[in-house]
Amino acid sequence: MAITKTNFVEMTRCVKYPFLEDLKRDILTSDMTLEEYQSQELKSSLKEIVGEMIDLDEDGNLVDKTDTIDIQLEAMLPYYKEVEIEAAKVVEKQFGGISKFAESTYDQELYDTNINGIRYLCYIDIFNEVDNKKNIIEVKATTSNAFASLGYKKDEIDYPLLKKIGNVYHLADLLGEEIADPIKYQNARNKLFNRFLDGKYVFDLAFQRYIIEHELAASNNEAKLSDYHYYLAVLNHEYVFPGKYEDGKPVYEPDLLGEEIITFIDLDQITKEFQPIIDDLRIRLEKCLLADNMTNCELGEYCCYKKRNMCKYFKPVCGSLIPEHHSSLTFMRNRGIETPDGKLVGVELINHGYLNMLDIPKEYIKNQNHLIQYECVEHNEVYVDKEKIKAGIASLKYPLYHLDFETFPCPMPRYRGEKPYTQSVFEFSLHTEVSPGVCDKDKDNYVFLARDFNDCRLDCVKELVRLTQKPGTLLAQNVSFERSRIKELANIFKEYKEPLMRLYDNYFDLIWLVNTNQELYQSLGFTKDEASRVNYYDKALDGSYSIKKTLPVFSDLSYKNLDVKNGTEAIVTYANYDKMSVEERNLKYESLITYCKQDTWAMVVILDALRNL
Ligand code: SF4
DSSP states (O other): OEEOHHHHHHHTSOSSHHHHHHHHHHHHTSSSOHHHIIIIISOHHHHHHHHHHEEEOTTSOEEETTOOOOHHHHHHHHHHHHHHHHHHHHHHHHHOSEEEETTSSSOOEEEEEEETTEEEEEEESEEEEETTEEEEEEEEEEETHHHHTOEEEETTEEEESEEEETTEEEEGGGGTOOOSOHHHHHHHHHGGGOTTTTTHHHHHHHHHHHHHHHHHHHTTOGGGGGGEEEEEEEEOTTOOOOOOEETTEEOOOOOTTOOOSEEEEEOHHHHHHHHHHHHHHHHHHHHHHHOSSOOOOOOOGGGOTTSTTOOTTIIIIITTTSOSSSBGGGSTTOOOEEETTEEEOTHHHHHTTOOBGGGSOGGGOOSHHHHHHHHHHHHTOOEEOHHHHHHHHHTOOSSEEEEEEEEEEOSSOOSTTOOTTOEEEEEEEEEEEOBTTBOOTTTTEEEEEOSSSSOOHHHHHHHHHHHTOSOOEEEETTHHHHHHHHHHHHHHSGGGHHHHHHHHHSEEETHHHHSOOHHHHHHTTOOHHHHHSOSEEOGGGTTOOSHHHHHHHHOSOOSTTOSSOSHHHHHHHHHTGGGSOHHHHHHHHHHHHHHHHHHHHHHHHHHHHHHHO
């Protein structure tokens, strides 16, 4: 058996995972039919699990239900590859010497070791060698922002955990810095050891160190351990693309302040301290692999519920009994419900048997908004605070500019002034409502959409400014997203800064009318308690005020029959422009227009429905 880095990261999530993985592999590689397997080999309790993981398609072939494709990830793959290429260039500048990486003429460096008959192996993204010194560099298409933000506050002063010297972040304590608050510093440092949150990339690198050190020990080369140094290479969140191109492609030279597009995190010390943790996980994994029966375990942080790295077994297997609607996981902003078993948050409620919201005794619910949710489900009724909705609507200044941007969060900045992962605007839809209820779906709408990957931002800004000349209110669902894009554009196209910032300054979030906004409603004369209470709740919202949830509550409009149905599909459609024939691209162009137009029309319809309440 061989275990790669990715396998190890997944298989050590919990004690149940390796068993499920083994069971699935067993069935998928067996000659038996699914029914035979279920009836002959498995205890009845496992039949259900098998059914949840494996299914039959129309032709009777076995289908792995846990094997889902992330379409956005696929569309982004070429850009992730670019991150590795740029990282290799910056590594050579930073460290000198010779580097091996996948895109060079050499293959990636491989390390492997055998422990108790199991082969553990890992490929090194960039192996850099300078004299005796070997730099092990793991490239991640994330930004340095999360690392740079780690730290603590004391006496209103922010102290970072990591300090940047040149182009490398180091732990402040290793730089001989005086630590203002050692306990808070240690708490921030401990976050790097949380392999499911801040330490998830560190964990990958620590596993590589584990393999390397075992391989060196097995070949009696322990004396060389100190030659190795461990770094993450990530996108520099401070880098601003100066806008140089060669043959139509961006050239990522240092920016105007000398920042490189890639920066490094020195993790020598942290990966060293991680080694006993990896060793324990390896021992536990081996025990699980040898065990005949599944060791069950509760749901936990390791499931990464609702995160990008959510365990593939959560939905089909471990969390399959969680009801689709009105489960205890749908309490909004749940920071903990006090029960006799203690304060329970998220999946802890499920572990304690509270699958449905109504499974929780009502007297445990103390948060007023949770109680509203609970009672709406309990009595099948809708909660409405008409006074607050009325006051909120009355505070709007017309014309209303219902605006929605579609953006491409490209890891590599594509246009002048962009940073890594800038939400690069390629489309907007605007519905202008001149006075209450006066807005025509077609006549009062304008959609701007890029036809190709050329920089269209100036045209986009010109159109936006032209259409929003009259002072009014920018209205959007989650307006902070639209405001951030407007501000970014205003900083790049300074000649349009004034009108763009006027739009930026006068805003309203549609969500405040259905959910709430404490500050706004207090300013409109409501008490703190009233202002923090939601304005509207229908059990169909299931704890979410996203447009996908609110739209069916307030209208018959639906995205179901659209070709492009959501933001992810919009990104993927745009990202695939150059893979399409002219005819296909024209069709998809229209689909993107229809989708974005529907987003702003949905806002007009929801506002109107609220007005009619
Ligand atoms: S969903 Fe959670 S409990 Fe189930 S296998 Fe995955 S990590 Fe383990």
